[in-house]
Amino acid sequence: MSCSKLSFLFESAATTETIGRHSFIGADPRKTLISGSSHGYEADPLPRLDEELSQYRIASIPSLRLPPMTGGAIGYVGYDCVKYFEPKTKRPLKDVLGVPESLFMLFDTIVAVDHFFQKVMVITYLHVPPKDEPEGALGKAYDSCKKTIADMLRTLKDPHLPLPPQGPIKLDQEYTSNIGRPGYEAHVNRLKGHIVAGDIIQAVPSQRIARPTSLHSFNIYRHLRTVNPSPYLFYLDCEDFQIVGASPELLVKADQDTGRVINHPIAGTVTRGTTPEEDQRLADTLRASLKDRAEHVMLVDLARNDVNRVCDPLTTRVDQLMVVQRFSHVQHLVSEVSGVLRKGKTRFDAFRSIFPAGTVSGAPKVRAMELIAELEGEKRGVYAGAVGYFGYNTVDSSTGEETEGAMDTCIALRTMLVKEGVAYLQAGGGIVFDSDPGEEYEETMNKAAANMRCIEQAERLHWEEQQAGGKLGTEEMVGMQNGVEERNGKHLEARCVALDYPFYSPITAPTSTPRSSRRSPPHTVASPKTSSSSSSPTSLLPAVLALFDISSAQLPSLGNKDSVHDGDDKDKMAKDDKPAADPRMMSVTPRIRYNTIGGVNGPLVILENVKFPRFNEIVSLTLPDGTERSGQVLEARGSRAVVQVFEGTSGIDVKKTKVEFTGHSLKLGVSEDMLGRIFDGSGRAIDKGPKVLAEDYLDINGSPINPYARLYPEEMISTGISAIDTMNSIARGQKIPIFSAAGLPHNEIAAQICRQSGLVQLQKEQQDGVNKGVHDDHDDNFSIVFGAMGVNLETSRFFTRDFEENGSMERVTLFLNLANDPTIERIITPRLALTTAEYYAYQLEKHVLVILTDMTSYCDALREVSAAREEVPGRRGYPGYMYTDLSTIYERAGRVEGRNGSITQIPILTMPNDDITHPIPDLTGYITEGQIFVDRQLHNKGVYPPINVLPSLSRLMKSAIGEGHTRADHSDVSNQLYAKYAIGRDAASMKAVVGEDALSDEDKLSLEFLERFEKGYIAQGAYEKRSIYDGLDQAWELLRIYPKELLNRIPKKVLDKYYQRQGKKPESKDTKDGEEQGNGEAATNGEQNGEQNGGGEESLI
Structure with a gap:
């Protein structure tokens, strides 16, 4: 293998179950795809790669499970290929390095090393010949595969593989930069100018460092993997040049296990x-x-x-x-x-979308790349591109269902290009508004330091060996970490099992685009596709496979050489030669119980010496008395895990408590049967109803809606409260908090909203000759999810009793976390509520109103956990990440393209000391779309609900009201009420200073309006439900205390239509005609006044 001029080695120093679990080795590719201006193909390399891979499919066999890559295309896509994905970035650039823009090698045989289960596999492909081939062709192909594996086994069993020859070493050669410190700092200053001008937010310039070296490129790699272990270690021998890298950063991966x-x-x-x-x-x-x-x-x-x-x-x-x-x-x-991936999108679309990473380009990405090209003036080559592989698609051998192949690529960082005795290193850094040019230059040198030190140390090591007159010692094959090794004084041979399967299994090739599967096929084997465009039945043949178990000590035969492989004996051979299944071939994730608790700190348990803990993983704890509790990994660092225990940590014995990691994140079983049910803060039913049978299990962390797919809210949610519906209308999909304080009736307001809220639908109906426009409608498409956090027992009983007694419980799902429940439970309660809402909205297509109270209790729980973790506190002791954490909750509200449902969110929070500048309301205000303000002064006056409309605001109100949504006069009436209420408050302040006798008639009229507005309009019975048109009609009754000419915020045509409409009592025709005549005169006067006041078109909204 080491003698091949085209070969690769992929390794990893991060050996968890998912990241860097496998290493791969291959040599002598059957085909190489190269692109670039001087390589005969100057275009997007991905369509040609996709076409080549589509010629072959891999059959899935349920008896085994193989690595995500069992072959395919291995290589790189250089940074400069971005000009094909984003044509605007194309610029004339010097090609200093002279390497292809992309290069991919396609292999028929690879070696895969599973570091997690300590197994080595040899996989080769049998190209199925067409059925019209002479008899015996298939048997010959099979024999050829067996010979390939036998040859590979001989190589792998050799404990002393020769290393590449190394010539004389010359030490201490100089590094040279293509731009140096002055050039790089100049680039930083120019980019900062673009940032100040608003052209970009960030950009990532780089510098290239070159150094002559007499080291063999593979010897550089051997040392690099030792001094700079990274999640992605790779060596690509591309014949005329070699790529040596230790990248810390994944670019994009298509994970077949999760479908993500x-x-x-x-x-x-x-x-x-x-x-x-x-x-x-x-x-x-x-x-x-x-x-x-x-x-x-x-x-x-x-x-x-x-x-x-x-x-x-x-x-x-x-x-x-x-x-x-x-x-x-x-x-x-x-x-x-x-x-x-969305339907119709493939891994190649994902690659194009993400390439190159923002960490090597900037933001906005396209403009940043344009500036990088203009500043650097040279092709970057492999640097900042991608190194990795694209696997073959998989076909289920029983159903014919096709699954898209794996993809795993890293960013070409900490990467060296070795060509003609020169090693080229390149490094960059992100430039933002306050970047210091000198510090940014030093950061690039820090990033390049590992590779620079690698070359220097490797040269010194080989030079000293040569000076000593000895030879460099041989070692076992690089890449077989923890593989075939000396144990108990004996070199253990690897055990090989040859698998034979039936040759022909007719499968109809699917014509649709391969889907992205959430499950990896249990076993993958290769077969070619007879035609890239044919949909006729295709014969799929498993590859011949060799599987190594490192703990074995014998090497059995590959099979009977005298077996007949052609003609009528094919089926006999398949039945007779197939070996019994080896239990070690089954891929079973080990479940380990730990008793390594290092300490308990508040709600947290600290575990040491844990093998591969994962962030957000669910943990099961068994106490000495057999009691079981559950928790979630809050922090995973190396072999140390910090676990938040949902039921609290009291009673946990650090020496006797056993902990088991389940391998999955916290999910909630959801079903429409959850409507009308009551759950505790951890999702357990606490009413007397039957167990909920889950229709789906959803991750409680959910998915905040990306703005790219968010639909702008347009329809209105009615709460039945005029201070909200008329003055601060809420749109479906909006997130609008209620700002309250201790001692104010926010819980009563929340309960009233639950009782009365519903959808507003446009209705064309005539009532007393008047088109009301709309009516409220509580239909089956509306549901409520209510989450209460840190409430006392009395409050929880109030909610449950109120919902049940007033008939609203059947459409409500209630989550109750009590004040004496564990702190950690308070953190997951809103996530459970929102996960339930997402199920109702996006799977059942309901419009869901989510009410969360009290978010202040939630934030206090965050602060407690942060303090237990000994994190650096932010404002007033709250964690610095509280803004981000709150965003993960609030941003789950909205409407999504292609989904009929919506999630409207009303979080309620109590402002400590009535302070609206406190971090909780302050950060909430940044994230949400307005606020409803509960006022203590109104409460002290006996006004319920004490909603002060002046500091309240609904930023999305305009899109939810007006003709086609509520009524044409809605916006104008709301504006006028705001204006007159503000004037009335000013008049009241003036009265307190100068007395009522000093006020003008208009000021006294404003005082009358103020009294009637607060006591007769804002004030509303706790069980009084007002429809939106009832609220608008009452608003007109209130505004009629003013002469028409003083209603200067309502357009004339709206005044003409609504101002003179009085009650609805039956009237005689004569009386009605007389009123119409009077109304006509009033309208004429109104027209004159309207013209004098400019029509009153000004709007506050």
């Missing part, structure tokens, strides 16, 4: 410390850096948009946010964004 497309933004860097304490201090500094956090959040948002361009917006989510990961020389802030 995954992206890992990395931004924010500090160096490593010399001691663990300094390391931690630097990590804390990185977390607290406003510049790095702002840059990182921006790139996470960019990644969300990239992912959402090709994914179902409901599935796009941020799985991890700003986790510090440590590498050999630096520490980074790392996040994870993922989504499920």
Whole structure:
């Protein structure tokens, strides 16, 4: 293998169950696809790659499960290919390096190493010959595959593989930069000018460093994997040049296990410390850096948009946010964004959407790339591009269902290009508004330091060996980490099992686009597709497979060489030669119980020496008395896990409590049967109803709606409260909080909204000769999800009793977290409520109103957990990430393109000390779309509900009201009420200073309006439901205390239509005619006044 001029080696230093679990090796590809201006194909390389891969499919066999890559296309896409994906970025650039823009090798045989289960597999493909081939062709192809595996086994069993020859070493050669410090700092200053001008928010320029070296490129790689272990280690021998890399960052991955497309933004860097304490201090500094956090959040948002361009917006989510990961020389802030591909989109669409990563380009991405090209003036080559693989599609051998192949690519960072005795390194950094040019230059040098040190140390090592007159010692095959090795003084041979299966299994090739599967096929094997366009039955043949179990000590035969492989004996051979299933071939995730609790801190349990803990993973705890509790991994760092226990940590014995990691995140079983039911804060039913039979299980973290797919709210949700419906109308899909305070009746208002709320639908009906426009309608498409957090027992009984006694319970799902329940439960309660709402809205297509009270209790729980984790506090002791955390809740409200349902959210919060500048209402106000303000002064006056309409605001009101939604006069009436109420408040203040006798007649009229507005319009019975048109009619009754000419915020034509309409009592024709004559005169006067006042077209909304 090492003698091949075209070969690859993919490794990983991060060996969890999902990240970096496998290493792959291949040599002598059957075909190579190259693109570039001097390589005969200058175009987007992905269509040609897709076409080549589509010629072959892999049959899925249920007895085994193989790695995500069992073959396919392995190589790279250079950064400069972006000009094909985003033509606006194309610029004339110098080609200094002279390497292809892309290169992919297609292999028939690869070696895969499973680090998690410690197995090595050899996989080769049998190309199924057409059925019109002479008899015996298939048997010959099968024999050829067996010979290929036998040859590979001989190579792998050899414990002493020769290393590449190494010539004389020359030390201490100089590095040269293509631009140097002055050039790089000049680029930074120019980009900062574009940022100030508003052209971009961030950009990532780079510099290239070159250094002559006499090292063999593979010896560079051997040392790099030691000094800079990374999640993505790769060596690509492309004949004329080699690519050596240790990338920390995934670009895009299509995960067949979950069906998700995954992206890992990395931004924010500090160096490593010399001691663990300094390391931690630097990590804390990185977390607290406003510049790095702002840059990182921006790139996470960019990644969300990239992912959402090709994914179902409901599935796009941020799985991890700003986790510090440590590498050999630096520490980074790392996040994870993922989504499920939309119908009709493929992994190649996902690659185009995300490539290149925002972490190597900037934001807005296209403009940033344009500026990078103009500044750098040279092709970047492999740097900042992608290295990885695209696997073959899989076909289920029993159903014919086709699943899109795997994809796993990393960003070509910390990567060296070795060509003609020169190693080229390239590194860059994100430039934002407050970047310091000198510090940014040093950051690029820090990023390149691992590769620079690698070359220097490797040269020194080989030079010393040569000076000593010895030879460099041989070692076992690179890539077989923890593989075939010396144990108990003996070299263990790997055990091989040859698998034979029936040759022909007719399957109709599907003509539709392959779907993205949530489950990986249990076993994948290869077969070619007879025609790229044919839909006729295709014969699919499993590959010949060799599977190594490292703990074995014998190598059985590959099979009977005398077996007949052609003609009528094919079926006999399949039956007779097929070996019994080996139980070790079954891929079973181990479940390990730990008793390694390192400590308990408040609601948190700290576990040490845990194998591969995962963020958000659910944990089961068994106490010494057999009691079971559950928790969730809040932080996973190396072998240390911080777990938040839902039921609290009281009674946990650190020495005797056992902990088991379940391998999955917290999910809620959902069903329409949840309507009318009551659950506790952890999702357990606490009423006397039967157990809910789940129709689906949904991750409670949900998916905040991406703006790309969000529909602008247009219809109105009615609450039956005039101060809200008339003055601050709520649109379907809006998120609008109620700001209250201790001692105010926000719970009563919440209960009243639950009793009275519903949809507003346009109705054309005549009542007393008047077109009312709309009426309220509580139909089956409307539901309510109510989440109460940290409430006392009396309040919880109030809610349940009120809903049940007034008949609203049948359309409500109620989650109750009591004040004496565990703190952690308070954090998951709103997520349970919103997950239920998402099921109702997007699967059952209901319009859902979510009411959450009290968000202040929720934020206090966040603060308690943050303090237990000893995090650096933010404003008033609350965690610095509270804004982001609240966003993950509030942003789940909305409407989504292609879905009929909607989620409207009314979070209720009590402002500590009535302080609207407190961090909780302050941050809530930034995220949401207005606020309803509950006022203590009105409450003290005996007004219920004490809603002060002046500081209240609904930013989406305009889209929910007016002709076609409520009534044509709605906006104008609301504007006039606002104006007159504000004037009335001013008149009351003036009266307190100068007395009533000093007021003008208009001021006295304003005082009368103020009294009637607060006591007769804002004030409303707790069980009084007003429809929107009742509220508008009452508003006109109130406004009629003013002469028509003083209603200057209502247009003349609206005044003409509504001002003179009085009660609806029956009248004689003569009386009615007389009134109409009088109304006509009033209208004439109104017209004159309207003309004098300019028509009154001004609007407050």
